[in-house]
Amino acid sequence: MELVKQVIGPELSLFEKKFADNVKGTNPLLDRIMRFIIKRKGKQMRPMFVFLSAKIASGIFDDTYRAASLIELLHTATLVHDDVVDNAMIRRNFFSINALWKNKIAVLVGDYLLSKGLLLSLEHNDHEILKITSRAVREMSEGELLQMEKARKLDIKEDIYFEIIRAKTASLLSAACSAGAFSATKDPQVAEHFRLFGEKVGIAFQIKDDLFDYGQDNVGKPTGIDIKEKKMTLPLIYTLQNADKETRRKIIYIVKNQNTDRAKVDEVIRYVQASGGIEYASQKMDAYRNEAMELLRTYPASPARDAMEQLVDYVIDRKY
Numbered sequence: 054m055e056l057v058k059q060v061i062g063p064e065l066s067l068f069e070k071k072f073a074d075n076v077k078g079t080n081p082l083l084d085r086i087m088r089f090i091i092k093r094k095g096k097q098m099r100p101m102f103v104f105l106s107a108k109i110a111s112g113i114f115d116d117t118y119r120a121a122s123l124i125e126l127l128h129t130a131t132l133v134h135d136d137v138v139d140n141a142m143i144r145r146n147f148f149s150i151n152a153l154w155k156n157k158i159a160v161l162v163g164d165y166l167l168s169k170g171l172l173l174s175l176e177h178n179d180h181e182i183l184k185i186t187s188r189a190v191r192e193m194s195e196g197e198l199l200q201m202e203k204a205r206k207l208d209i210k211e212d213i214y215f216e217i218i219r220a221k222t223a224s225l226l227s228a229a230c231s232a233g234a235f236s237a238t239k240d241p242q243v244a245e246h247f248r249l250f251g252e253k254v255g256i257a258f259q260i261k262d263d264l265f266d267y268g269q270d271n272v273g274k275p276t277g278i279d280i281k282e283k284k285m286t287l288p289l290i291y292t293l294q295n296a297d298k299e300t301r302r303k304i305i306y307i308v309k310n311q312n313t314d315r316a317k318v319d320e321v322i323r324y325v326q327a328s329g330g331i332e333y334a335s336q337k338m339d340a341y342r343n344e345a346m347e348l349l350r351t352y353p354a355s356p357a358r359d360a361m362e363q364l365v366d367y368v369i370d371r372k373y
Contacts, residue, residue: 054363056356056363057363060105060108060359061105064113065101068118068121069097072125075169076126076166086150086162098364098368099128099225099229102226102229102233103117103121103229103233105360105361106231106233106234107120109234109355109357110233110234110240111237111238113237114236114237116236119173119236120233123173126167126170127186127190128225129166130164131163133160134159134160136151150162179236181235181239182232182235185248186232189227189228192220192224196218200284204283204284207285207308207309209290211291214286218256218260219252222256223251223254223255223256224252225255226254227250227255230248230251231251233247234246254342256341257339257345257369258369260341261369263279263287263334267288267322267326267330267331268326277315277318280312281313287333287334287337288331288333289308289325292330293305349365
């Protein structure tokens, strides 16, 4: 990530100041929670995609900083709401907002962040960027609901799986790239080109997450979490599609009824590993990465393009 920091380091530093200003609360409780969020922020990969997309397309402008802030506000809001939905007490190795301030306050904080993003765009007439990001929020909700619906029957086929992860995971990353490119060019075609690039990266990113659950890397965390949550990931879908009837029935029974039994979960993991599901998912991940790189390389070579390639490799080859 060194090249990324060299190419957009000053912009990221300025962005952090602008973002802190954009989330300032209007009362002591809200201000305290906002400081907590800023102090425990993640790697800010999505703002990186915004700035690098803008820089490759044309350059970085005031609109770009607002686009990055909007993406980060929406991303943070969805994480806060997700923790409430999932009853998650930990986020990035710290207590979540709902763990510290309870669900009602966490929901309101998420709503506050969403409203701050909307107002930031509307007050500067960034209507197209707001449209790009609003579509992403809609798609994220639709993807999550589709996954919940299909989880009841465990009947997800590969095409539905890709529809779910495109909407649920890839849409915000594609919006980051699209918004960054539009902020620099005001050209819908350029924005669409980067949206498609971001979508392919986002899909590869999610497949990588799927693979972690089956122990293809020693990531220092438990495997089988997706199985316990009855999530139909690509390695498992491939295994079920290629298993004989008896094995398929057994796997589905374990996922539905024995998903809290560690030995049974490990049995499913072994089935997936033996079936070639890991290799199949890895090939799909690499195919999406290669398609993304092809789109990126239609732009001339530059430090910004090299940095974007490094960032893509980082998010897909990460070990956790």
